Amino acid sequence: MAATDESLGIDYSCLAGPDGDDLDLTFTEMTGPSVLLEDAYKGVTTPEGDLWWAPADSVDITAQLGESTDAAERQAIKSRASALLSSDLRVRDVGVDIKYDSASRTQRVTITETVITGQKLGLVLTAGSNGVSVEKF
Amino acid sequence: MSYTISDLIDAIDQPTYFKRLMDGHQANGVPWKSWLSTRNIGLSLTQIASKMFATLSGIGAATMRGMLLDYSVGAALKLFGKSQYQIEKTPAAFTSGRFIMIGVVSAPTFSFSAGQLTVGTLGTTNVRTFKNTDAGTLKPGTVNLGGQNGISITSKSGGGTVRFIASGPNVALSVVTVLGGFVVFNKTDSAGNPISTGSEIATAINIAVPTLVSATALGAGSAIIGVTPILDMGRGALALNFQATSPGPEWNLPIDSPLVLKTSYPGVTVVNPEYRFGTWIVAQGDAEESDDRYKLRCVSRWGTIGSAANEDAYVYWALQVPTGYQSSPVQHVKVLSGYWLGAMATFPSVTVVIAGAAGALSTDDVDAVSNNFYNPNKFPLGFQFSAVSASNLAVPITGTTYIFRKSGAQIADVQAAQINAITAYQRTLDIGQPIYTVGKVAGVLETASPFSAAIRNVDLSGMSTVITPGALQFPLLNIAGMNYQYV
Numbered sequence: 001m002a003a004t005d006e007s008l009g010i011d012y013s014c015l016a017g018p019d020g021d022d023l024d025l026t027f028t029e030m031t032g033p034s035v036l037l038e039d040a041y042k043g044v045t046t047p048e049g050d051l052w053w054a055p056a057d058s059v060d061i062t063a064q065l066g067e068s069t070d071a072a073e074r075q076a077i078k079s080r081a082s083a084l085l086s087s088d089l090r091v092r093d094v095g096v097d098i099k100y101d102s103a104s105r106t107q108r109v110t111i112t113e114t115v116i117t118g119q120k121l122g123l124v125l126t127a128g129s130n131g132v133s134v135e136k137f
Numbered sequence: 138m139s140y141t142i143s144d145l146i147d148a149i150d151q152p153t154y155f156k157r158l159m160d161g162h163q164a165n166g167v168p169w170k171s172w173l174s175t176r177n178i179g180l181s182l183t184q185i186a187s188k189m190f191a192t193l194s195g196i197g198a199a200t201m202r203g204m205l206l207d208y209s210v211g212a213a214l215k216l217f218g219k220s221q222y223q224i225e226k227t228p229a230a231f232t233s234g235r236f237i238m239i240g241v242v243s244a245p246t247f248s249f250s251a252g253q254l255t256v257g258t259l260g261t262t263n264v265r266t267f268k269n270t271d272a273g274t275l276k277p278g279t280v281n282l283g284g285q286n287g288i289s290i291t292s293k294s295g296g297g298t299v300r301f302i303a304s305g306p307n308v309a310l311s312v313v314t315v316l317g318g319f320v321v322f323n324k325t326d327s328a329g330n331p332i333s334t335g336s337e338i339a340t341a342i343n344i345a346v347p348t349l350v351s352a353t354a355l356g357a358g359s360a361i362i363g364v365t366p367i368l369d370m371g372r373g374a375l376a377l378n379f380q381a382t383s384p385g386p387e388w389n390l391p392i393d394s395p396l397v398l399k400t401s402y403p404g405v406t407v408v409n410p411e412y413r414f415g416t417w418i419v420a421q422g423d424a425e426e427s428d429d430r431y432k433l434r435c436v437s438r439w440g441t442i443g444s445a446a447n448e449d450a451y452v453y454w455a456l457q458v459p460t461g462y463q464s465s466p467v468q469h470v471k472v473l474s475g476y477w478l479g480a481m482a483t484f485p486s487v488t489v490v491i492a493g494a495a496g497a498l499s500t501d502d503v504d505a506v507s508n509n510f511y512n513p514n515k516f517p518l519g520f521q522f523s524a525v526s527a528s529n530l531a532v533p534i535t536g537t538t539y540i541f542r543k544s545g546a547q548i549a550d551v552q553a554a555q556i557n558a559i560t561a562y563q564r565t566l567d568i569g570q571p572i573y574t575v576g577k578v579a580g581v582l583e584t585a586s587p588f589s590a591a592i593r594n595v596d597l598s599g600m601s602t603v604i605t606p607g608a609l610q611f612p613l614l615n616i617a618g619m620n621y622q623y624v
Contacts (some may be wrong), residue, residue: 009173054175
């Protein structure tokens, strides 16, 4: 069955506004792969337990990443994020990569997903002292 | 839409609101079936909204309950009672009373300052501790009773025994020699309670047994000495007042409870035998007034504004904090109409029977509570009124507690836990309440926390199955006679 836009669900954007980090207060229905990208973003930036109706369905990996994070810790965070996102039935496979950029002193988290339709999606979170920035690709 | 009182006082919880909102989404065509993730914004907003509504509902219900005496609880009840009935909730009270320190013949003299000694129950869990509130000296050959205004008795031979007893109502003070020592028969009141002071007893002893001991009144000699077990003067004995380290009825221990000195002195042991009124306790400990008792006082106040006092009014005045008291010593009240001095009366009369959390009250407490009914009189013209304390009915609980050996539980810990359990059960008893030994007390002892799994069973089959106190008696349970056996 070919997946339609709505077959991946309907959501509202939380990466709206001039800075791309606000809730879309027009509540325009969002469909298609963007639903999955933003869902992944929420999944890895919401502290565990904040969603009390599904407390294990989120983890804030950006809060766990710091300059002193070593390779083993990064690997554990990658595994946790990968397991979390892989449990989504709309996703075929997930890749999570974390790299520390010593020049900019930031952690760069790259998330790639292959949707059940075969489409590939990507999200980059850059976590530094000024907060977290997001770009989709 | 009409509302019932339940709509106002029963809070709606979050899952209920969530379901209502989801039903609303369904009715309004919101595509909630396409919310395919638990992280969906629509789902999240619905969850958050339902939680906020539930919080508001809880605040609304608590506010409404707070304005209805029957449903009000906690802080809201305190505010409501104070604003609407001008009645304050009674705070918690500390247990205090007399312990006797006993030395050994070979021990040195110990001088204790106030606060220096800590006495506690046995075991390692739920230990109840007390600190001494007055100073005294424990010296072999000497018995000091009654504190700074009591009496000091020094044996001339360095040994011998002394005992203070109350042998019935209206007995005169006398001193009688017995084999190995002497006995002081306290002067008693009409209820049989000892009322002799230190100076009175010192004079009587020095006249009656001058060859055995020398007795000296301490300070003003005004302290009432009470009763004691047989005291060995050779070992020395010192009665000190102790106060619980925390407030609450759990510190109202039975007499002769197993106690140890937590601040250890070589050879010194501590006991809590009867002092007066069948107990070692001078001031009973109590928790903060319960919501139910506070409501009873609020409601019963209505009875005080009638043209003649009704039963509620008598209850209200009995529970009122007496002048000069921080809290009322009364926990139980029975209003007996047409009852006078222990019998049915042929003239208009009311007897109010009162008891504290640990049973009988002292004559001082009864007098203070009785004063609540006077100036002006709270009973009708032409009525005879009397406030009396319930008398304690000692109910020794005897039997065997069987403990699973493999549980690892220590007998002292189990015993301490059972004392706590029976003290808690004691709080629930009322004046004249029958005690079902096998049917109830055994269960209380078997489930003593945290040893309910370690206790196989408690066998009280040697006791009567029910013990029925008289109408003026308060049952006072004591498990000092229990046996403990591993199985």
